[in-house]
Amino acid sequence: MKLLVYSAQDFEVPFLKxxxxxxxxxxxxxxxxxxxxxxxxxxxDAISIFSADDASLIVLEKLRDLGVKYITLRSAGYNNIQVKSAKRLGFKVANAPDYSPNAIAEHAVALLLAANRKIHVADRQVRQYNFRQEALLGFDLVGKTMGIIGTGRIGSIMSRIMHGFGCKIIANDIHMDDNLIAEYGVEYVDLPQLYKQADIISLHVPLTAATHHMVDGKAFGKMKPNVFLLNTARGAVVDTKALINALRDKKLGFYAADVYEKEKGLFFKDNSPNGIKDETLIALLSFPNVLLTPHQAYVTKEALTNIAEITFYNLDCWEQGEPCANELGFETLVL
Structure with a gap:
């Protein structure tokens, strides 16, 4: 099978080969x-795309006319492809689920630790030979209430890790995980209660019609003062304009994320020579209590190995006419 890999990053090509x-x-x-x-x-015959690629209807129609039959995504999320349209046009589409939930959860914890203990601030200071501590005040995680929205594979690992820090875990999901309740004392609550009680909130939900902008102005209004909000899910789960308003009104202690609502055209490239024109992102980055990483949570050796293996597993299944466990069907509903 002839495969074209779009958005191929230099660091991932060896894993794919x-x-x-x-x-x-x-x-x-x-x-x-x-x-x-x-x-x-x-x-x-086939293409492989990443989360920044555009597989909207007009693009899919062009690909069909060019003879492409298969689309394999190098990501678990698939909100960038209109799956129902793709299936209607005759494509077979598959994603890369469960490539490394540990990588994502661990990055969320890294963001929390860096934000809380001001690691990024301390690093800048000491490189200027400034060894003072006034700007480096944090808090102990033990005893804090951790709110986890979405307790699927990533959220469940996040629960386990934060339980190890001695946090009280509260969670919200459409399905309760009995193992999390039994092993880590996770308490499931509704969203208003989670917002009211949590000192730290971590988002681990897919981007769907139901989760788009689920963290909006009303949600920020229900949160505790100085709450830490972590987002390693999708940028559009958070209403960025409402987030900026909450930061301006000092309703948040910190926002740490690996994703941004309008990543397309900005992320996965070096914009430093010419800067950026996204005024919303510029405003977001102007706050000292914002820490943003460039969608790098998946960049671990283990995750890249798994993504590559799953990508070619999908192709092998299609080429051999066998069922593909990762194939996305008509029932899939994405934003």
Whole structure:
């Protein structure tokens, strides 16, 4: 099978080549998939895309006309592809679920520790030979109430880790996990109660119609003063304009995230030569109590190995006419 890999990052290509084991004729390009770059898929049977690629209806129609039949995503999330439209047009589509929930949960914890103990501030200070501590005040995690929204594979690992810090865990999900309740004393509450009680809130939900902007102005109004909010889910789970208002009104202690609502065209590239024009992101980054990383939670050796293996597993299944466990069906509902 001939495969074109869009948005191929230099650091992930070796993992993909190793997983392929020369079974499929693979071409890597750095360009993201969009209406202009779809033409590059001419002559390919399959494409592989990442979360920054655009697989909207107009792009899918172009890919179909070019003869592409298979789309394998190198991500668990698939809000960037119109799955129902893809299936209607005859594509087979699969994602890479469960590639490394530990990587995402551990990055959320890293963000929390860095934000709380001002690691990023301390690093800047000592590089200027400033060894004072006035700007470095944090708090102990033990005894704090941790609110986890979404207790799937990533959220459950986050629960386990934060239980190890001695936190009280409260959670919200449409399904309660009996193992989390039994092993870590997780208490399931409704969202208003979680907002009211939690000292720290961590988001671990997919981006769907139901979760889009679920953390909005009303939600911020219900949160405890000085709450820490962590987002390693999707940027659009949080209403960025409401977030900026909450930061301006000093309703938040800290916002630490690995995602941003309008990542497309900004993330996964070096914008330092010319800067950026996104006024909302510029405003967000102006707050000293905001820590943003560039969607790097998945960048671990283990995660990249698993993503690559799953990518070619999906292709192997399709090529051999076998059922693919990761294939997304008509019932999938995305934003």
């Amino acid at each position: 190793k997983a392929n084991r020369e079974r499929h004729k693979t071409t890597f390009i750095k360009e993201a998939l969009d209406t202009n770059t779809a033409i590059k898929a001419m002559g390919f």
